[in-house]
Ligand code: G3H
Ligand code: 13P
């Protein structure tokens with residue numbers, strides 16, 4: 001099966017009331033973990049790479065790993081997505097590398113740090129849509145800046161994200177503006193800001209409505225019932241994974257992520273793509289720490305990379321099941337990007 005445009009998967013998810021996890025990858029083991037989880041659960045897959053991931057893994061390795069995934073799992077539809085593209089040129093280079101979907105994150109300027117104004121966001125996002133849709137490539141845009149409603153700080157744990165203090169009008173997507181943004185840009189998916197941030201340190205306690213604004217999602221869905229929404233920063237940061245890391249020598253501070261039941265509420269209200277990276281990073285780290293702590297004599301990387309891969313697979317299966325994408329891979333008729341260009345043109 002060829003890699004498919006993300007829009008194909010989002011439309012199927014919307015028609016059948018489920019959400020899709022979009023997992024970040026940087027290497028072969030992570031791709032293997034996702035694909036094995038998808039096979040076991042019959043799930044369609046969104047794999048995404050950040051700019052940092054592309055530079056870490058190098059585009060050619062990533063491109064061929066994705067081709068290998070498509071070859072090895074012919075019954076699983078896979079979309080390959082650029083996460084947080086910072087400029088039209090980043091999106092263009094992703095498309096040249098076989099990505100079937102790109103995110104133009106115009107909520108920030110191209111330095112990936114400075115909050116951008118609305119007109120800039122509309123303009124760069126529309127530019128990317130005009131470049132991508134004729135090629136059958138899907139586009140995600142972002143409106144509102146990711147960051148904490150608890151502290152007012154943007155997220156920059158992973159080196160990408162707003163710097164300094166932001167007010168609530170920046171940290172929460174405005175439903176009126178969302179209507180205008182979707183109409184003017186024609187994006188396939190809209191990432192919304194609701195108080196989530198990347199990384200492990202999202203909330204200092206189990207989040208309530210003041211710090212995790214699910215009501216925004218409900219409101220935007222009422223206004224834009226046909227728009228596919230995206231929740232970023234959606235790792236749940238399970239206690240169990242924090243405990244494993246700390247039990248085997250890690251030093252993570254107590255923290256809370258986005259509860260799975262809040263994501264499920266989002267899915268009932270128009271969320272179709274749920275970005276998850278941190279939970280997988282934690283699963284991998286916990287498994288490797290455990291091997292190092294229990295068997296310090298080992299030095300074959302396979303001795304710790306296999307348990308790491310298994311631990312990530314377990315997280316992927318849990319999310320695929322909870323978001324409802326399990327059982328849907330076989331129901332999707334694949335469409336290649338070239339054919340999908342005709343859908344966009346019609
Ligand atoms: O965008 C956030 C993802 O967790 C990717 O993080 O930029 O460290 O690869 P990264
Ligand atoms: P987490 O850090 O919560 O996994 O979020 C990942 C993300 O949003 C990638 O774009």
Ligand code: ZN
Pocket residue numbers: 084198232233275
């Ligand atoms: Zn993100």
